[in-house]
Amino acid sequence: MKGIRQLAKHLDISIGTVSRALNGKADVNAETRQRVLAAAVELGYVANQSGRSLRQGTTNVIGLMMESSKETNENGDNFFLGLTSGLQSVLSRHKLDLIMLPCPSEEDPTEYLQRMVARGIVDGMIISATQRIDHRLDLLSRTKIPFVTLGRSQSGGEYSWVDLDFDGVANSSVDRLIAKGHRRIAVAAPSNDVNLGYIFLDGYRNALKRHGIAYDPSLVFRVKSSEQGGYQAAHEMLLLDDRPTAIILIYELMAIGLYRRLTEAGVIPGRDLAVIGFREEPRAKFLQPTLTCFRMSVRDLGVELAETLLATMPAYASFYPKGACNTIWPLELVPGESDGFERKP
């Protein structure tokens, strides 16, 4: 005999009372509750999750799906570890636990998610790195499991999401560069189908149009979201006959590789080429000249994501009355020296 039965026997009361005492139900004698609580600590009893879940239909666990692609791994993206801190600060208020579900790169993400959801180990899901077409969202909508995404998508119908303000970054970058006299402004965008690339490029094209500058596809470098991708973008740019005078990067680590390739070619950022990076990143802090980039709090983003998710879960919605919602997460420009020069006409 083990579990709650053993504890009940040890206390010589019924398992029902033990359960009620442990779960903080009101209709338990104060003294009984104390005895139960004390015995639970003494014997190290914690309710078996499978038993609870089966009975209650909930697990009190929120899942964060991560695609651990080779690319992500090698570049050491600290984004997820930062997010968890903010997520947990909210979830812990409600005694919810966070688990990270790393999808193997060989496995189809939708099938992996399907399996995880069907097994019933989570009450809600957080999905990141949304693709433009992302069947995971269709799956979650169909299954009716509460979820929130970090990033928009064309899939999944109506749902709650939080996304970075890529449009804002594109606009303020272009405006800033044009104010300094630039007309040929390049972009290094992700080569995969992640949705943020599309949003950013839309913003970029609109911003150019606003300034009456024609869109030139040869100035859009589609590269990996990595340091290597930045190197590649610089490499391709240097091969152009009519080089751009400025470049905007859409991934934080690109700047490192870009600087390296530029340095090899004797092109100095901030003097020969204006560079605006994406998210401010500790690893890019050492760059010389300092990088103009955008600041945001990853932890606060985690808070926002968690609250948005809970708002869609019936059991917690009363705490977060905003309900289902879509949030554009702002980024703040941090001026550096990398785009500090005026372009002479």
Place this chain on the structure above:
Amino acid sequence: MKGIRQLAKHLDISIGTVSRALNGKADVNAETRQRVLAAAVELGYVANQSGRSLRQGTTNVIGLMMESSKETNENGDNFFLGLTSGLQSVLSRHKLDLIMLPCPSEEDPTEYLQRMVARGIVDGMIISATQRIDHRLDLLSRTKIPFVTLGRSQSGGEYSWVDLDFDGVANSSVDRLIAKGHRRIAVAAPSNDVNLGYIFLDGYRNALKRHGIAYDPSLVFRVKSSEQGGYQAAHEMLLLDDRPTAIILIYELMAIGLYRRLTEAGVIPGRDLAVIGFREEPRAKFLQPTLTCFRMSVRDLGVELAETLLATMPAYASFYPKGACNTIWPLELVPGESDGFERKP
């Protein structure tokens, strides 16, 4: 009605047969099995995990505990993301899933682990960043849940572990520096109670003794395992009257901060000070002069960890006959320019 009951009704057979067919039991008519499998796919049926776990007493899930300290987050340690790839490649052979359990920094790690284990959501645990005294290991030993650690500890009694060869790194670093004429060799070691610091320092002291050099405590800088820690170590070193001529770092990102502080002071690595870094790291690749460091495959380490864990689990031990074991994981020296000069006597 839902779950297996619904599926059985749809097929007009008993739930027992459905279960046996789905679980690949031998005593099922081939045609029946086909029908069941087809229907499961069609209706998107996957067995509820809580139901299975409760009945079987296993969850087919392996947990990887991570302490998401602020320090780790901000430094973007890609180590864990790299590990998961290797871990999963082994676990997936046995249809085991990996989940990452991020312990909030506010919470006591042992209590967090206790809760996760008692809930019964994992069949086995992987513990990293072992402390010299680490109550998590005592807990796991007591609970008799299969586990493996990345890193040794004085706690927990007999158990399986894999650990990097810190002693080897210390020895070959010291030997190498001494061969180049250095006598005053400093070390930047972690300031927290993580066990690897102790092991490394033991190796360092023994290596010095082997060469007849007295141990000088003022040459051991205890700093954070981060870029900032490297900066701090360099800073403290520069304040010394009798400066060392060489320094060994025990964390990969320290090199970045160290270089920065040295550069600020006009001290050139590889000319004025010999530097040996720890693990080879993409983010430190850009350093000039190139860093002498040690190479290892994080993915293969994950493979080793997973196989070591499975060897201790009765259900899988037959596949990994090595049984419980302790492995010292080798690192290979990668010569760079940072310690390339001969020290003049």
Place this chain on the structure above:
DNA sequence: CTGAAAGCGCTTACAG
């Protein structure tokens, strides 16, 4: 080869 039944550990109406 299949079905009927027990039971994994819990929580929660229900009765007292």
Place this chain on the structure above:
DNA sequence: CTGAAAGCGCTTACAG
């Protein structure tokens, strides 16, 4: 305030 009992969804001896 407490106990007895049902039942969450599954797997697995057991009987046929």
